[in-house]
Amino acid sequence: MPRSTPRRRRRFTAAALAVGLAGSLLSLSALPAQAADVPRPLGTSVPDSPKKALTSAKDKLGSHDRTLLQKAESGKKGTVTVLLATGEGDTKALSAKIADIGGHVGKTDDRLGYVRATVPTGKVTALAALTSVRAVDLNETYKLPDPSPDTADDKKSGSRTGSPAAPGKDTPADNPYLPVAETGATGFTAGHPSWDGRGITVGILDTGVDVAHPALRTTTTGEPKIQDWVTATDPVTDADPTWLEMRLNVTAVNGTFRYGGVDYRAPDGAYEFQIFDEAGTWGGELGGDVNRDGDYKDRFAVLYRPSDHRIWVDADLDHAFGDEDVVQPYAQSGTWGTFGTNDPETAVVEAMPFTVEYRDDVDLSARGGSSVGKSADFVNIGIVSGAHATHVAGITAGNGLFGGR
Structure with a gap:
């Protein structure tokens, strides 16, 4: 998805965090509660004149x-x-x-x-x-703004000599990395240690939060931080490549079915089928490479069984759909799938987490023409399309930000 992203809706909680434009819901309890922007009052009824x-x-x-x-x-x-x-x-x-x-x-x-x-x-x-x-x-x-940590002086000079040393497990609350001292938050939480956002749910509407990030996994009270992860784009009108119209019907017999010249293994039965083409994400920060293997040619098969809303994603490209390939909606399971494999020898995590959700019987009339009156089931592959939302989620509700790997 591009860096310029339409408005989306997401949800979160204060001992929990949720992400998404994809939207997400997070619970806080990691940082002090902040005053939110006050929305404008809604309009009143229209007069008769x-x-x-x-x-x-x-x-x-x-x-x-x-x-x-x-x-x-x-x-x-x-x-x-x-x-x-x-x-x-x-x-x-x-x-x-x-x-x-x-x-x-x-x-x-x-x-x-x-x-x-x-x-x-x-x-x-x-x-x-x-x-x-x-x-x-x-x-x-x-x-979207660039969440790069470079300072203005660093950008002008091309040097990073003015940057503070990397944080660690002994980094105090009053530190150069977050403006919590300048806003009075350190003094506030010292006087009110339990006023850390617990019990509050926050919605983040952005490019998608990294559900696997350790600072976004649990709250200070030990509860799951991310509550839900929702893709709020419209499957029909927004041209979002992460929404898959499950219009292809396949039937597995004797544990196999064939599509596009490829033999797939799956439990016997009838399914809806579609391909998630990573090249569709070209133009965003991912550069069309959702599994970060250096190319943008991978095509991931997806199975959907509407009777029980079961979703299989062939994220490892082995053309087999087993129990290990089942991914459930995040709000239901608190789990996610993964594209690619992490290399522990590098300084970044190469593996890309993703969530799923489904929408049944979506009206296709907005396309016009022969689509009027027709409907289809959709499955979404909820990927993190940019760094910005995880950056925002960390500021909002990060817990244990320093001292990890």
């Missing part, structure tokens, strides 16, 4: 999103993706209205009053004017 309704619709968009809408209109974009806030229990009715104007609903969460939809560009203002719509955001792309 047409003139006032138009004004309120603009207010629901805000100046920034109206500018995005104007750019879409001037660029003659046929559709845009919008993120809508509505009342709890109102998502079904709002989804029906979106369908009436020719839009496609990609995701709803009734408890949150959240609807993500792709709609005709010319219908956004009318959609914002609906009484049930409280606020509207247009989906957009953000340029």
Whole structure:
């Protein structure tokens, strides 16, 4: 995935951590709780007056999103993706209205009053004017900052002589690596040792958190830190290569089946099948090499059994699907699969962790044409597409950051 990534939704907890744009949920309890940005109030109901309704619709968009809408209109974009806030229990009715104007609903969460939809560009203002719509955001792309630890002086001079020595197990809380002393956090936690974020869940919307990183495994109270890992892109409209449309049907007989000239071993039965092509991640930090073996030509077979949502991933490329190839959604199992093999003699970890999730009966109508009225099952391979999210997760909820390998 590219470094510029659209908004995504993820979740976490304070004695736990979750990651993702992929989104993730983390529990804290490793660093003191920080004051969060206060969200703007949601809009109120639209008055009956047409003139006032138009004004309120603009207010629901805000100046920034109206500018995005104007750019879409001037660029003659046929559709845009919008993120809508509505009342709890109102998502079904709002989804029906979106369908009436020719839009496609990609995701709803009734408890949150959240609807993500792709709609005709010319219908956004009318959609914002609906009484049930409280606020509207247009989906957009953000340029992620570089999490490199180099200082400004180092970058100018090309030297790293001004950098502090590497941290170790004896590094104190007041240290050159994290600004916890400058923010008063060291004094705060000294006075309130249990006020370290325990019991709090944090959502990180970013490029995907490394679930295998030791500083993100457990909280200070010994609980699992990462609670969930979710890929929040839309399987149909976002052109995300990590979403696999499981449209191919295969049947294993006598422990084998054949696809694309390759014989695969699998338990007897009927499956949905697809190939995850690592070259699809070309252009991002991975450079199309998800198993870090030096090329971008590997193609990983994936099996899915909808009856029990069982997923097999041939991550080791041995063309065999056994119990060791089963990967379960992270929220369900707290486990992950791995592409590639780590070389303990190097200073970095070459093995790439990945998570999985599934969505059944996804509406394909947003593609138009012959796809209208059709649906398909999807499996996602949740890979870490960039370093930024793990960097952010470590700042937010890292536990035991110093002294490890």
